[in-house]
Amino acid sequence: MNYMRFARFKRGLCLKTVDSCFQNLKDSRLVEETFTVDEVTDMLDGLQTVVHSEVESELINTTYTNVLVLRQIFSQAEKWYLKLQTDISELENRELLEQVAEFEKSECTSSNKKPSADLIKPKLAPLNEGGSELLNKTVAYLQEENEKLKTRLKTIETQATAALDEKTKLEKLLKDLQMIQGDQKGFIKSGTTNANQDITELENKVAALKCQFEKTLNDSTANQKFLEEDLVTTKHDLLKVRDQLSIAEKELEKKFQQTAAYRNMKEILTKKNEQIKDLRKKLSKYEPDD
Secondary structure: OHHHHHHHHHHHHHHHHHHHHHHHHHHHOOOOOOOOHHHHHHHHHHHHHHHHHHHHHHHHHHHHHHHHHHHHHHHHHHHOOOOOOOOHHHHHOHHHHHHHHHHHHHHHOOOOOOOOOOOOOOOOOOOOOOHHHHHHHHHHHHHHHHHHHHHHHHHHHHHHHHHHHHHHHHHHHHHHHHHHHHHHHHHHHHOOOOHHHHHHHHHHHHHHHHHHHHHHHHHHHHHHHHHHHHHHHHHHHHHHHHHHHHHHHHHHHHHHOOOHHHHHHHHHHHHHHHHHHHHHHHHHOOOOOO
16 A cells, blocks of 8 residues: 555656646747647647656656565565565456556545445455465474474473482482491490480481482482483474474475575575484483483
8 A cells, every 4th residue: 555655646746747748838839829730740749758758757767666666575585585476467467457446446545534334445366475385384384393392402401400409319318328327237236225225216217218218219210201201202203393394395395496595495494404403412411321
């Protein structure tokens, strides 16, 4: 709509300029009641030269303006490595031109009127995106999968850190048990009168520590199993992503082979594969040793 308003404004200026040319001729030359053939011919030739110059200048300016609009669109498409195609023959399609005319009429001429709720505005037929639609969806899919893998990796790293902390606590608890058992043997050898009572207290402490140790060990084992399952799932997801990337690459090769867009897209897919390999290497650090 912005472009159509701009074109409508420029068209109005051009028509005013043409009208002004005729009006100037009337005011400056049509001062006699009779004219010879040569005089009329001379006036028409002069008018033709002026009008021709004005119309030519406006047509050239319109062409250059359209080139600037297309340049903006193509520049945006290049950032997404899209291959845009135009069908020049469609520019002479009378049906489509009439749709544009109806669209302009309904939008521009009724700018000062409130549109009726029952009025259905004509819409231009959507363009066939072709291979660009597949490319756009592939890029969006790869970006989404990459973000998911990064989030999953961060979660697993946090869980692995917690598991390492739990392992450290278990090692410390085991050392405490060993120290207590050593103290228990020392008391037995001392032969004091309170040895039986001390042994009973130590046995109770040892039993309590063993219960706590077993509970903690069970929790750690369950957490380890969860991490193993999560790692297996993540690896499966990574393999699935690689398969999807392979399929997407083959499809894009068919659509963009031997083009600059094809080479650029293939470079992107290669980078994505390298990122996935790096993620797999990071995830392998947290796989349990057999």
